[in-house]
Amino acid sequence: MTHSSVPMPHNEAVSADLADTDAPAAERPPRARRRGLTSIEALGLLLVFGLTARPGLTDLFAAPAAQAWAARFVAVCVQAFPFLVLGVALSAAISAFVPAGFFHKAVPKRTALAVPVAGVAGAVLPACECASVPVAGALVRRGVAPAAAFTFMLASPAINPIVVVSTFVAFPGNPEMVAARVCASLVAAVGIGWLWAKLGKTEWLRLPEHRHHDDGKWAAYWAAIRHDFLHAGGYLVIGAAIAASLNTLVPETWLAPIADSPVLGVLALAVLAVLVSICSESDAFVAASLTQFSPTAKLAFMVVGPFIDVKLAAMQAGTFGRRFAARFAPAAFLAALAAAALMGVVWL
Amino acid sequence: MRRDAQAVILLLVGGGMLRLAWTGDYLDYVKPYAFWLIVPAGVLLVAVAAITGVQAWKDRADSGDGHGHGEPKVAWLLLAPVVGMLLVAPDALGSYEAERTGTVVGAEESRSSYPELPDDVDPVPLTLLDYAARAIFDEGQTLEGHRIQLRGFILYEGDEPQLARMVVSCCAADARPVKIGFDWASSNSDVPADLEPDQWVEVVGEYSPRQGRDEINGELVPYIEVESITGIPAPDNEYQ
Numbered sequence: 001m002t003h004s005s006v007p008m009p010h011n012e013a014v015s016a017d018l019a020d021t022d023a024p025a026a027e028r029p030p031r032a033r034r035r036g037l038t039s040i041e042a043l044g045l046l047l048v049f050g051l052t053a054r055p056g057l058t059d060l061f062a063a064p065a066a067q068a069w070a071a072r073f074v075a076v077c078v079q080a081f082p083f084l085v086l087g088v089a090l091s092a093a094i095s096a097f098v099p100a101g102f103f104h105k106a107v108p109k110r111t112a113l114a115v116p117v118a119g120v121a122g123a124v125l126p127a128c129e130c131a132s133v134p135v136a137g138a139l140v141r142r143g144v145a146p147a148a149a150f151t152f153m154l155a156s157p158a159i160n161p162i163v164v165v166s167t168f169v170a171f172p173g174n175p176e177m178v179a180a181r182v183c184a185s186l187v188a189a190v191g192i193g194w195l196w197a198k199l200g201k202t203e204w205l206r207l208p209e210h211r212h213h214d215d216g217k218w219a220a221y222w223a224a225i226r227h228d229f230l231h232a233g234g235y236l237v238i239g240a241a242i243a244a245s246l247n248t249l250v251p252e253t254w255l256a257p258i259a260d261s262p263v264l265g266v267l268a269l270a271v272l273a274v275l276v277s278i279c280s281e282s283d284a285f286v287a288a289s290l291t292q293f294s295p296t297a298k299l300a301f302m303v304v305g306p307f308i309d310v311k312l313a314a315m316q317a318g319t320f321g322r323r324f325a326a327r328f329a330p331a332a333f334l335a336a337l338a339a340a341a342l343m344g345v346v347w348l
Numbered sequence: 349m350r351r352d353a354q355a356v357i358l359l360l361v362g363g364g365m366l367r368l369a370w371t372g373d374y375l376d377y378v379k380p381y382a383f384w385l386i387v388p389a390g391v392l393l394v395a396v397a398a399i400t401g402v403q404a405w406k407d408r409a410d411s412g413d414g415h416g417h418g419e420p421k422v423a424w425l426l427l428a429p430v431v432g433m434l435l436v437a438p439d440a441l442g443s444y445e446a447e448r449t450g451t452v453v454g455a456e457e458s459r460s461s462y463p464e465l466p467d468d469v470d471p472v473p474l475t476l477l478d479y480a481a482r483a484i485f486d487e488g489q490t491l492e493g494h495r496i497q498l499r500g501f502i503l504y505e506g507d508e509p510q511l512a513r514m515v516v517s518c519c520a521a522d523a524r525p526v527k528i529g530f531d532w533a534s535s536n537s538d539v540p541a542d543l544e545p546d547q548w549v550e551v552v553g554e555y556s557p558r559q560g561r562d563e564i565n566g567e568l569v570p571y572i573e574v575e576s577i578t579g580i581p582a583p584d585n586e587y588q
Contacts, residue, residue: 043356046427054435061436064444071438075377075520077429081365082385085392173460222399229393230354233361234422237429247521251448255565282518289517289524291454292565318422 065248072244076311079279080130080236085229087131091138092224096217103144111145115193118148119186122155128279129157129306130236130315134228137319141207146200151193154332157280157306158185167302170284177299180347181284184303188339192332206321235318239311243277246310250275259292266344269297270337273305280306296344303340308332355401357426362393364433375585376440378519440586443503443545446512446525450565453526456481462490471495471552475588476513476526483555483570491555496572498528498551499580502543505563509543511551511572516587523587529571531556540577548582 061070108114125132136153140146157163159182171177258268269290278286283305287298308329317325368374369386378386432438462482465472472494474482479498482491500513509530514523530551543549551574558571 046356046360050435053431057431057436061438067438068441068445070432070436071377071441072521074429074432074436074438077432078365078368078374078377078386079382079519079521081361081429082382082389085389089392219403222396222403225392225396226354226358226400229396230357230423230426234425237425238422241428243521276522278522279518282522285517286522289452289454289515291457291567 069244069248072247073240076240076243076277077237080128080240080311081233083128083130083279084134084232084236086127087134088225088228088232090125090131091134091228092221094135094138094142095224096221098142100143103139103142107144107148111147111197112194114145114148115151115197116190118144118152118193119155119190122152122157122189123159123161125156126160126162127157128163128281129153129309129312130232130279132156133312133315133319134232137207137228138224140205140320145197146202146205147193147197150196150328151189154192154307155186155189158182158189158303163280163284163306166281167284170288176347177295180299180343181302183347184299184336184339184343185306187343188303188307188332188335191335191339195331195335204321204324204327206323207319232315232318235314236311239277239309239314242310242314243275246275255290255292259290259297262294262296265293265297266300266337266341269293269301270304270333270340273301274309274333276305277309277311278305294344295348296341299344299348300337300340303343304333304336307336351400351404351407354423355397355404357423357430358393358397358400360430360434361426362390362397364430365390366394368433372584373437375587376438376520379516379587380585382519440582441514441520441523442501442586443512445523446501446503446514446527447505447545448564449524451480451527451562451567451569452515452524453477453480453484453570454567457485459485462486464490465494471497473497473499476500476511476528477515477588479572480526480528480570484559484568488555488557488570495552495554495575498553498572499583500528500549500551501582501586502545502547502549503527504545510569511549514587520587526588527562527569529558529560529569530577531558531571531573533558533573543577548580550578550580552576 061067108117122132125135132153135156136149139149139152164178164182167178167181168175255268255272258264269287273283276286280302283302287301290298290301293301313325313329316328320328365374365386368377369383369390374383374386456477459481465474474496476498479491479496482488498511500511502509503512503525504510505527511528511530512525514520514525516523531553533556551572553572553574553576556571556573560569560571561567562569
């Protein structure tokens, strides 16, 4: 928000000035670092901000491109928040109510075996990737081998029943596409799990700490929901802003010449899946609409998307730490791409 | 971040989502079914906010300290979507986006059946996507002999006005337009000059074999022989 770049009618300049000074204040209060903001102060600031900023904001977002960006940004957030809430509610339940010994019994001792079991178990969580990230975090915290938890995290948004059905509906009369998607996602997820078991280092992981609560399980449950939602939600907002920017700024005309080449087409749609960050439950419909591209390219779009995209990378960095995300994201991308190419040759 | 500030943020996010659901504005951003996801999630967030607020207040009464364990600063970013939902409240995507994105009709290519249109309805209301699929992939066989009614907004491809509607699969971030051209050949009047971009219209007409190509992605754009074109208010759900 700069004063000079935004043309503003004279009578609204005052409120816009207020908006400019209040916006950073409401988002990054300098005092928060020392003693935090009381809710009364926060509410007061927000009220002032809400009352004064609206004309300024309306001006700022009057341009069609800014409107479109804001609509996309809000859309990604509104679509993702319910799944994030579901995910953090589940992960909080795992943290608070599932006894620590349970997963030791339920998950096979040998990691090499636990990984494929976790992959198939991913089918039971009928939600998209925003939900599976916090659940995987809770599993790791509960003592499940990280390799198995990551396989679960990757497989679940790609092979759960809702996604399978929506893929089936998006590609009518083309069940090979469903089979190829499920196979490629499972193979890549299990591959990543084994890769982590062999090469992964625990010091890359930095799970945000959960405090012990002496007030009982329910207190721990609500505290975990609050903490996980605020944490993962903040990162989700970063991802949503990036995805909205890319969707608005990258013109579609760039895609057309690439689509004709089989190899470039697969790469292009894999990269597109990372950039646009669509929920796995409906990415099949978007893939189906990219008709200029080969079936294998569409498959790559659907396999890569639930594995890694900008929104997920931001959330993974928040849940497991940045050093982890920097290594995990490229590995997940390459594994998904390779599995999609392989299954494309086998099935399509 | 202190715990009572966290409660405020949770309340704002949850309340913002509930407000979108209450006013119906959520349809500008997500599919109608998302109502059943937004409402429980919003209620849960408001509940967590309430519990957090009560605990913070109690703890303060106990120890005079509502400290929040140095919770993540990244959570302040959650205010951005709140500002977006409550203050900016952007409109549904319209002609600006549609003019920059290729028509999406190719998704219907693998459709296998085109049921006959009813004979006792005149004109037959169709979605733009259905009309385009029947016109392009079925060569208009099921459209012949019917008067068709289409609703969408106006966009300009160069100087040429077209009818369009945004198709959304998940949320507005993946919105893509389906476009239909106007064939004025048989209509008595000339092209109306007062068609504004983003204006919603109801078009009644008949199938035209004429087809064009979208300049952006080279997909086929079907045409409709216009009998009448009238302005209508924007529908609640502008997407399809």
